[in-house]
Amino acid sequence: MKTMTGACPSDRAKLTDVLQGLREGESVTVEGMVHALHDMGGITFLILRGPKSLLQCVLGQEMDLQGVTEECAVSVTGFPRSEPRAPGGVELTAQALEVLSRPAAPLPVPVSKKRLGLNLDTELSLRPVVLRALRERSVFRIQAGLCRSFRETLHALDFTEVHTPKIVHAGAEGGSNIFRLDYFGRKAFLAQSPQFYKQMMVGAYERVFEIAPVFRAEKHSTPRHLNEYTSMDLEMGFIRSFEDLMEIETLFLQHAMALLKREYAGDVKALGISLPDVSRVPCLRFDEAKRLAAEKYKRPIRDPYDLEPEEEFNIGRYVQEELGSEFVFVTHYPSKKRPFYAMDDPADPRFTLSFDLLFRGMEVTTGGQRIHQYQAQVDKMLSRGMHPEEFESYLMIHKAGMPPHGGLGVGLERLTARLCGLENVRHACLFPRDLSRLEP
């Protein structure tokens, strides 16, 4: 009888080991997709695409190429040696080639080209194959690195990971931008955020986080909105001030930039990313930030209660020019524009103990302290014409006792897009959903 013992196939070499020169002088077998093929008059250069990097293989005149083409899956055996002109600095002199599978048709787009030059719509339609292009796939490796950093930072601070439901009976953020669902004949919704649930968990775990999809039925199409996106959420108890949350986000950013520099250097280079300095992140009050940007860039303030995208852009520019920072925390947003669970500033209840983080002129995080006292929460609901009895399971925690707490949500695609210098957030989402796009 067969038994599994957790033995991983080990007779094939990791491309990264080969490229680091760890296997020099040995005969190794490597596998990958054929990224590119160059016939140099008899000698063929086969560029093998591995999960993170490329390896140049040289196939001599004597070898049977077996009709190999780009996007064949192949296994190549040979001797690696240092070769400064090869991508990654190592070349493999092939002695055997095995074609494991072949494409049925040529690619609809030449993924081995440096720049694909597709328009956004074509690129998104062809995403399943466009991802094979190096720049495109690097974007989502960077994204994976950001998720790792978020988890590693929080795990070290004793946060517990949770999984909250996405099918819900009421929206946390209110408003009309919520998707409706038929749930066995009952009306249900797709969660706009894990807000209620992450707060519920603070009484049990003190500190929780979740990285998961959220859904917003926004009816406008902009380069900064997605109808489904990935939210990196945290919520924590026993805060002294909402600034504790900003410190933790700063810590996350510091860890993220260090991790990307150390472990994702190839992707950072492929995308030409300049990693921002996050040793210090300045803070500006909402009204102050608004005023400073309006004065410097001579743009009148139209909406005193919210930031228009152009204002965010100008605040980002101001902070870059005046303070040398690509990030800025904008604090104390007006109560009017923040949700019913936001805690008002006791010093001036027209404003809340809340913040957004802007990165290169765009909001990438919203956070703040929440109301933890039962009566205060009920009163604020009533003052907004809400019905507390509809929020029974949410208010259960306030009634049962909650520590002072708060949290934040980071938009993963926006953070990725700003970092990678992508103008449209759709470029930073593997398979974006927007007003007109449900496929692939």
Place this chain on the structure above:
Amino acid sequence: MKTMTGACPSDRAKLTDVLQGLREGESVTVEGMVHALHDMGGITFLILRGPKSLLQCVLGQEMDLQGVTEECAVSVTGFPRSEPRAPGGVELTAQALEVLSRPAAPLPVPVSKKRLGLNLDTELSLRPVVLRALRERSVFRIQAGLCRSFRETLHALDFTEVHTPKIVHAGAEGGSNIFRLDYFGRKAFLAQSPQFYKQMMVGAYERVFEIAPVFRAEKHSTPRHLNEYTSMDLEMGFIRSFEDLMEIETLFLQHAMALLKREYAGDVKALGISLPDVSRVPCLRFDEAKRLAAEKYKRPIRDPYDLEPEEEFNIGRYVQEELGSEFVFVTHYPSKKRPFYAMDDPADPRFTLSFDLLFRGMEVTTGGQRIHQYQAQVDKMLSRGMHPEEFESYLMIHKAGMPPHGGLGVGLERLTARLCGLENVRHACLFPRDLSRLEP
């Protein structure tokens, strides 16, 4: 102007440090919820609940208790000292108490009791506060540990994390158990699995994984089904056999049990979990497993193409009794019962190169090799009366060339429930969704 520097509040001690005796002899300030209060004739024992553990604080007669009750959020300052009779072996002699917040009403359920004795429905309705009970919250810490293990195992093997859309235009698993959604006037669905997307990514990243919600509109209510659950998915290219996937799952289980033993010992103990031996996991072919269980337990085979829950239970029992294993891979499921993308066994195409993993008599994983050749996939679709033109973006990858590949999906709640000895999978889901439950 304020700036954030990533400084974490450090003037409060971590409960775990205090319990490990690291702060003995110092005056420390700790914070937490009041889990229990015992008046011992003047002296009061206040049991503080931290994120992972309890700390016994002794408040002398001279102290002003300020009307402190259970579920107050408090800060206690005092000297910790070793005390074998205290939970965790350390006691803090309090010198100052500060009440940070108070509940508005007593708890609807006494969370400090060892066993709550609630029926399932009441427990789920009160989940937001029931999670404050130690056993209940330990279940989801174990769950968080399983997720960590999955990620850590795969990260070490060069897997890339991905985020795939949950709003989709077609279901991957077919059938009627799919939720429908109004998407700006168009028909859309909630993803039953990330199957198509994870395969699409294999051509780019070779190895990918995702931990995310999936949705199944199952119309039956059983102790093993949820309408929304968390799936731990992986997909990898360049497999030699579907057994490579089973080896990787075994590796994950080995890492998980080691991690739980090392870092989640308190939760393992609280739940009385006996961690299974996963050094070797036996494999049985589907038809063989079926026959062996039928013969031993004298239960006739009714459905030759699938395993009934009772058969899974009996196979689990058989493997436990005869082979001493709590896990078993059941391989080579009939083609008829596997999805259209499953690769048939060339040696006998009535069966597939697929497997389920049973744990203590219940399926917790489904996996297998996929068809990677374009024509073979189109032919199988046609033979099932499907329309390949409806799967254009999926088939794009087969057309473009795909390595031999396969993957698996682990049901996180089922794995958690089996491990923790919970009879109903709802106990292993924070906020379960079933036919009648949409709240909390």
